Amino acid sequence: MKFSREINCPQCGSTLPLHFTYTKLAQCPSCGSHIFLDDAGARLAGEQSVLSQEPSLISLNESFSYAHKVYTPRGHVRYKFKRFIWDEWWLSDRNGNGYWLSVDDGDYILEKEIPFDLPIYSFKKIKLNQEIQSWSVTELGEGECLGYEGELPEFLEIGEKHQYAHLSKTDGEMMTIEFFGKTKKLYSGKWLDAYDIRKALSS
Amino acid sequence: MSIQALTCPNCGGSIDILGGGRQVVSLTCKYCGCVLDAEDDFKILAQFKKVKIPPSPFRIGMQGEIKGVKFTIIGMVAYSCSVGRTTGEDTWIDFMLFSPTHGYAWLSYEEGVLIFSRRTRSIPSQNMPRLSPKEKLVFEGKTYKFYESYFAYVTFVQGELTWVARKNDRVYIFEAIRPPFGLSLERTKNESEYSISEYLKAKDVYESFGVSREVSEGFHPLKPFSAPLLKAFSSVSAVFMAISAVIILFILIYKSGTTVREDFFSTRSRQINFHIDNPKHLVELEINTNVNNSWVYYDISVIDEHNEEVYSLGKEISYYHGYEGGESWSEGSRQTSAFFKVSKAGDYLLLFNAPENRHSVATQVIIKEGVIRPYYFVWLLIFFFAASTLYVIRYASYQAKLWKHLQDDDDD
Numbered sequence: 001m002k003f004s005r006e007i008n009c010p011q012c013g014s015t016l017p018l019h020f021t022y023t024k025l026a027q028c029p030s031c032g033s034h035i036f037l038d039d040a041g042a043r044l045a046g047e048q049s050v051l052s053q054e055p056s057l058i059s060l061n062e063s064f065s066y067a068h069k070v071y072t073p074r075g076h077v078r079y080k081f082k083r084f085i086w087d088e089w090w091l092s093d094r095n096g097n098g099y100w101l102s103v104d105d106g107d108y109i110l111e112k113e114i115p116f117d118l119p120i121y122s123f124k125k126i127k128l129n130q131e132i133q134s135w136s137v138t139e140l141g142e143g144e145c146l147g148y149e150g151e152l153p154e155f156l157e158i159g160e161k162h163q164y165a166h167l168s169k170t171d172g173e174m175m176t177i178e179f180f181g182k183t184k185k186l187y188s189g190k191w192l193d194a195y196d197i198r199k200a201l202s203s
Numbered sequence: 204m205s206i207q208a209l210t211c212p213n214c215g216g217s218i219d220i221l222g223g224g225r226q227v228v229s230l231t232c233k234y235c236g237c238v239l240d241a242e243d244d245f246k247i248l249a250q251f252k253k254v255k256i257p258p259s260p261f262r263i264g265m266q267g268e269i270k271g272v273k274f275t276i277i278g279m280v281a282y283s284c285s286v287g288r289t290t291g292e293d294t295w296i297d298f299m300l301f302s303p304t305h306g307y308a309w310l311s312y313e314e315g316v317l318i319f320s321r322r323t324r325s326i327p328s329q330n331m332p333r334l335s336p337k338e339k340l341v342f343e344g345k346t347y348k349f350y351e352s353y354f355a356y357v358t359f360v361q362g363e364l365t366w367v368a369r370k371n372d373r374v375y376i377f378e379a380i381r382p383p384f385g386l387s388l389e390r391t392k393n394e395s396e397y398s399i400s401e402y403l404k405a406k407d408v409y410e411s412f413g414v415s416r417e418v419s420e421g422f423h424p425l426k427p428f429s430a431p432l433l434k435a436f437s438s439v440s441a442v443f444m445a446i447s448a449v450i451i452l453f454i455l456i457y458k459s460g461t462t463v464r465e466d467f468f469s470t471r472s473r474q475i476n477f478h479i480d481n482p483k484h485l486v487e488l489e490i491n492t493n494v495n496n497s498w499v500y501y502d503i504s505v506i507d508e509h510n511e512e513v514y515s516l517g518k519e520i521s522y523y524h525g526y527e528g529g530e531s532w533s534e535g536s537r538q539t540s541a542f543f544k545v546s547k548a549g550d551y552l553l554l555f556n557a558p559e560n561r562h563s564v565a566t567q568v569i570i571k572e573g574v575i576r577p578y579y580f581v582w583l584l585i586f587f588f589a590a591s592t593l594y595v596i597r598y599a600s601y602q603a604k605l606w607k608h609l610q611d612d613d614d615d
Contacts, residue, residue: 056304190324193323
């Protein structure tokens, strides 16, 4: 299933090519403005950002394949933790499903949001190496949004911070809990082998 | 990749930070061997005192491509299977590689053999520590054989690492092989990690990393058995041996020639006329005698229509037999053959002369034309049989070397 809708940029009037029904934040490809998409239509977001080009296997709108499935990166967020950065890519598959791909020092983790069903209520109560059901907490950290480009399924502000916990199983399965203030989200997925990520023949 | 400057808090020596990513937690001063905490203001965590750099053609900061990915060597760890040993058998160096797109990997250097390894989150179907050598395990659909397990000790550290390594830190290693690929499990007191490995052609890596000094390769369990020419011959030998055998049989049955003349004489010399219609193939001269505990020597010549000698040879026929010590014995034969070729069809004269014989010998001469000898096909048969046998022997020798440690363990 393919989705497309057209909304004009409130800053320059150019058409915004949107690929997701649930896109809430987009960057105008003509003027670079960040645009909120809510029920009232499109309105300008706050600060604009330009992401520096870092070496990457993933590029915006350039499809890639992994394990016989094709994904297209539609949005890109860069986060900072201490003195390091990592990237999160918002992907769509050919059926219009959305995924997050986290890229950190050559570690690729593909996740999809799932209903929150863990007995976790506060980030502060999670401890490293803690066992939660059959999962083990392998990383705790805080991400600060440095900027974004493309289309995203949620509102983000540059400088906004969130806490996260990575949970792992021994066979490469991963879960991530994200805390945005009192809101928490749960994502489930698995580690991808970077050497098996291939450029797709067509998007 | 950016290189930043930092000075060692112990000796003041400059330390290059190669930008090896956010998982780097320790750096080691190349001057004093201090291990510094990259996560806590480069505080000193440990020190490798008076330890010499293990010899290798690689050094930190070198860049090159492996499997199409550009890597920088950001650190190195030397290991030994014995505490306190820094060089010699069972010592090796793991160079830590970093790529901004593919992350961390290892280039292991052991007696000139280069192995590329990287961490995997997938796990094999069986519990590796419970396996015995040669037991099979399946990993990502491929079958490996468990090879060995051993303890390794850190003897030297330099550069950036994703963990804090201290001298004599112990790691328990379990290895499975599928040459040129390997799967290993490394267990320390804090964690267990699986890695997939691959034997690399050293020449390609040396070229890519700009290493001019090549080192001859020793034996390594991931280095695949290589005898490409023998393998090629061996893989087709069954077919060629079967074809050769059929051809030999066919020749022996159908191409043993047509008799053009048969003669019998008991004189010391004889002239025999014969005619050849088919000069394309060989002429066979079959000689049967009645020598009995004696011998005869014939000078033989073939003369053409122009009275030119086209072929000559000397043939001794001897046959002795007896009974000694309760056993019969014999040597020699009463019969012999000779093959020759004539250039054209026509009449020929065969001259027999036995100048040294005191007594005449009853001799039968049979001349055949159109004879094909299976000689070349017999050699072909022998060649392919030898090639396949040699391949089997070499492969058995490789297997014996590969699993020699099992024999050594039994001996111990």
